[in-house]
Every structure is written in C-alpha cells, then in structure tokens.
Amino acid sequence: MRNSWLIALRELKERFSNGTFLLMMVLGPLFLLLMLFFLFKSGDEGKKSLKVLISDPAGLMDSKIIASEEGKISYYFIGDYLEIEEFRDGKAYQNFDALIEVNEKVLMNKKSFVFYRENPSTDVKMQLKFQLERRVEEVMIENFTNLSVDQFRQIKQPLNVDFRNVYDPKNQASDMEGYVGLVFGFLIVLFVLLFGMSILRSTAKEKSNRIVEVILASVKPYQLMLGKITGIGLAALIQIFVWTFFITIGLIVFRQYIFPDMFNPSNWEGIQVSADVQQQLMESNSAERYNQFVELIYERINFGFMFIHFLFFFIAAYYFYGAFFSIIGAISGTESDGQQFVLPIIIVLGLAVYFGYLAIVVPDSNLVKYASLIPFTSPVVIMVKLAQGLPIGSYYFVILSLIILIISTVVFLWLAGKIYKNGILQFGQRAKIKNIFQGLKS
C-alpha cells in the first residue's frame, strides 16, 4: 500500500510539474466562465433605455400607452406617416432610438414594425413588445367587443393543459435540470477521457523507457497500476476542485457585480400583469428561456447535492475506465502504439453521453433504466436523473447503480492487473488483442 501511495505521489508531482496541466487548471474554468459570460451577456446586450416614436396616422392608440415605471422606455406619438429614411436621417428624429409603425391595418393583420438604431436589450425588447401589444389589445376590445378589458383578458386565458408524470406529479423532473445533469455527466466523461489518456501514456512511457523493470523489482504490477491510476486520479480531482472553486467564484462575481440586473426577479415585476399572462406573453421568446437558464443556474440546481454525487460517480467511473486505459498502456509497445485501442473506449464514452441525453428525452424508457445500471453508461445517466430530481423513494436506484459500478470496477481492476502483469514486460512488440487474452489466461 505504501509503495502504491509513493507511486501515486510521484504521478501527482509529475502532473504538477507539467506546464500544460497547470495551464488547463486555470484556463479550463476561465474558458467555461467566459462561455457563461457570453451566454449571460447575450441576454443583457443592447440598449437598456429607449426613446420610442410611435407613428400612428390613424390615431388608433389615441396617444396613450402605459410605459413601465422604471422608465426604461419613453413613448412619443406622431399622428402622421413617417418614412424610415426620414426617421433615419431627419435631424428632428435623431433623439429617438426607435420608430414603431402602427397603421390602420394593425387591427386586422396584427403586424407592427419596430425600427431601431441600436439593437435594444432583450429585457427592453420584451417590455416594448408587451406594452405595445397590451395597448393594441385595449383598442381592439374597444372597437370590436362590448366587454371590459378585464373580462376580455379573463376569456383570453387559454386552457393550460399540463402533461405530468404520475410518478412525478409536482413535475420536479424537467428538461432544463436534466441538461445540467448531462453537463455533469459530460464532465465525468471528459475528465475520464483526459486523465485516462494520461494513464495510458504514462504506462506506455514507463514501459518504453524501461524504468518499469526497476519499479517492478520493488512493487507488484497490480500495486504499480493502482498507484498510477490513483496518482493521476488525484491530479484529476484537484483539477476538478480548482475548477469548481474558480467557477463558483466566477458565478458569484457575475451575480454581484457584472450582471446584477439580470438576476433580479423584480426585473419582471415592473410589468403589471399576473404571472400567468406574463408567462403566456413571453412564451416562445428566447428571453424567457434565457431567464429560465439564469434561474436554473442560480436557484434550481442543488449544486452541493450534485457535486457530492458527481465526485462519487466520477471516482468510480475513473477507476473503472482507468483499468482499460492501463491495459492498453501495458500491452502497447510505444506511447503512440496504444492510440488505436482508444477509439472503442471513446465510442463507449460517447454512448454514455448519448444515453444521458436519452434520459432527458425519454426518461422512463427501459433502455434508460438499463443504462443507468450498466457501469459503462451509468455515471452519465445517473447524473441526469439526479439533476432531474428523483421521485420519492427511488434514491435506492442511485445507490444500486453506484454499488454495481464499484463491484464492476473491482472486477475489471483485478482483470486489468492480470493483463498488466503479463503485458508490461513484453518489450518491443506492438499492441495486439491476443496479448489481452494471453494475459487473462496466465
């Protein structure tokens, strides 16, 4: 055990003396934060306050429109047609940011154009659309019905048909959360692949520079293999913790200092309508999805819960796949020789991500159920299921999946140890499948 630990520490030191590893440790989370930044920024882009001129030659709107209290948009009316060119170039209109065309046909074709000088932010666009639509709606009620505005809006409410799983009546499982689980699962796959390749390279390198013979005179092949997997795994874990630390700090900075507005739910309270109407109005609008994403990141995902499970499943999956990478490294003649055998592992890891995706789109299928128990795919599928929220009383399924994964890992490490022992001293030959079977027989 002491020797395995010494080997693990040496591997860890080697990783930390590697510039690329250190660079990835810092650049990895920065890259992810940058992606998030641009994602958030895309919703926050554009002009945040707008001076809007409404061209209403038919006088439909009677120079009335309710602007938001926060004064992000101020409206001005002109009772005449205004050509775009004139608006664009005319000196009198240079102070206006946008022109809205409301002609007499608007009541029939329900079509209006907003010509802006600078693309407004999603938030401002949302408010403008909403305020204009409400005003036109009021005009239509007045012209075509005898109903009061409130009556009309009551009738206008569509029947909200919500499909829900009988095992999840509160609809806790959702696509958005599922995708976050898939991201966790993808990170498992990414780290397993990146650090699995390190196991392969390190094993093949020790073999090709013959240090392995010196090492094996002090430790058993199984101890060497385990030490190597553990050391590289520790490097992976440290990297994960550093990534998590930086990403957490980044998200806090985003919330507090960079995008304080976008994360404030009161943003939407300026619109004096019920939540249902707001929901309905905003449906099919990307801003709504964006807002959901923000809420998802900051409110709905229990990161502590996810992170603990992520660690357990990552460690088990890493050792599980690490056994395969060790085998390839041990039977390889050179570092590059083993690359050909990596493809099947990449395919299997790709399948694991695909099954994770299936767990989102067809969460209750038998295929997904099996995939959540099969050790090759379970780490990703379980992360999706955990993010979606497990129905009450079904946590045992996660434990069962983890136990199967751990038992499979022990079995495969044992088998890998046998092949490793046989392969590691076979110098100067290319990797062949038959080496694996010879190792198993011996």
Next chain:
Amino acid sequence: MLEIIDVSKSFNRKLALDAVSLHVGKGEIYGLLGPNGAGKTTLIRIINQIIDADRGTLRFDGKLMSSEHLRYIGYLPEERGLYKSMGVLEQLLFLAQLRGLSKANARKNANFWLEKLEIKDWSKKRIEELSKGMAQKVQFIAAIVHEPDLLILDEPLSGFDPLNVELILNELKTLKSQGKTIIFSTHNMRSVEDICDRAALIHHSKKIAEDSVWNLRNSQKNGEYSIRFSGNMIAFANALWTDFEMIDKKDLGDNRFLAVVKMRGNNQINDLLKALMGQIHIEVVEERIPTMQQVFMNLIGGKEAQIA
C-alpha cells in the same frame, strides 16, 4: 545467501529456464554467465520477483523467498531505465523509498553516493540533461542506494568508459569487503576474472557449469605450456620430436621465440624441460590456464582456445 533450487520457467510453451539450481554464498561476487537468450535475464527477474517461476524454490538467507526480501535486494537491469524528466536526487529518493527506506535515510544515502561517484553537482538536473555515462552512474546508485545485502547487476559496465569501469569495479570490491553479496551478469569475461569468486554458466536454459572462477579455468586447461626461449627454432622443433606438439609459435626477434606446446601421451612438463635442455636457452615456461573467455567459448561452443 541465495539458493535457487530446480527453477523452471516457460513463456508460451518455450522453455526459458530448465531446472536451474544455483548457490550464491554470502559475501561473494558471483558471475552469471551465458550467451544472449540463455535465460540469465529470466532468472534475474525471477530472483527479483518481477516474474514467477513455474517450478522450483528460492531461498534467501535460508528462508523461503517472499516480497519482504525485496528490500534487501538491489537490481541494475541490463536495459537501463530512469524517469527522464525527473531530477537525479528526486529519482533516487523515490526508488530508495520504494525499497523501504525512510525519506531521511534515502536522502542521506543518495547524497553519500552522489558525492562518492562525483555527480553531486548534478543532483538537481533532470536525467535527460545528463550524458549517458552520468545517467549510468545514477542508475548504479539507484541499485545500491538502499544498502541491499544482495546486489544483482545485469551488464553493469556497459556504457562506461574505461575510467568509470575501473571506478565501478572498485566500488564492487568495496561492497564485497563490506560483506555484500553480488550477482554479476556480464559478457565482459575479463571483469569476471578480475572480481568474481564463483560463476555459473547458463546455456540453452540450463546450467552447464558452476564453480569458483579458478576451478572453472583450471578445469578447462589441456596441458599446454607457453615457452619463451632464445636459440634456434629448428633445434627447438627437433627436440620436441613426437612426444610433444607445437601448436603455435611467435617470432619475438633477435632469435627469441614464444611457442605453445602440448604434451602427448603421458609426458609431463619435466619431460619437456629435459628434452629442451641444451638445445635452446629457456627464458620462461608457464602453464597456460584458459581465460574465462576461453572457458566460455569452450563450454558453450567447444571452440578451441586461441593464443592470447
């Protein structure tokens, strides 16, 4: 110190060792000789427990050998290998700790040897920055840094210049004087004569000889004498007549010659001397003891020994 009893090993039905038994005494330098592919490295790997024997027993200090004994063994493999990107001292500390030394003792021993082999100034350098000879020294230190009782050296002199060969051979003699046991596998037969007490020859997976180096050489002598004389070569040849056979001769100039003569029948050295007396002036007469090179050649190929 080490007993190897009836050890056999096969790889994919190919016999690599066939019931080999050796006895390595405490404090001796034991030569493990044999042509390439004879099975020496396999035997060394079995002693180091890198691979398991199919049959046979190994005893270390009278006890059945186990992984516990590995810390008392030092190993320098024929195919040298070090972590190229690792520092010299760091590497020695790692390997010494793997052999059971504490970090403090590992550091103390490593520094001692680095100083002794004059590479202390390079202790912080990476292996890839060292010359081949320098790296060989580091590899040698790696084998002895944990103060093993049994040192197994597979071709320890390859890659060293003559100065460093001398240095290493002297170190081995010092280690022997400290009571360490050394198994020395080499193709350099002169070094076997120089430092080995006993030796075994392995050929085609089997041990074909094991004895003290002197006995091995002695066992291969075949009644040949080299005679340095001055006088007439024809008179010398006539004196030999049919009782002795001249198998080689060398003209040293100024009527001085070196001849190699073999006895025929029951003739002894005294008979030869009697026959030559009065015919020539004898300067030196010496019985020819085969070199280890000749012993090696005789035993594995039956080749005739050549004149030195």
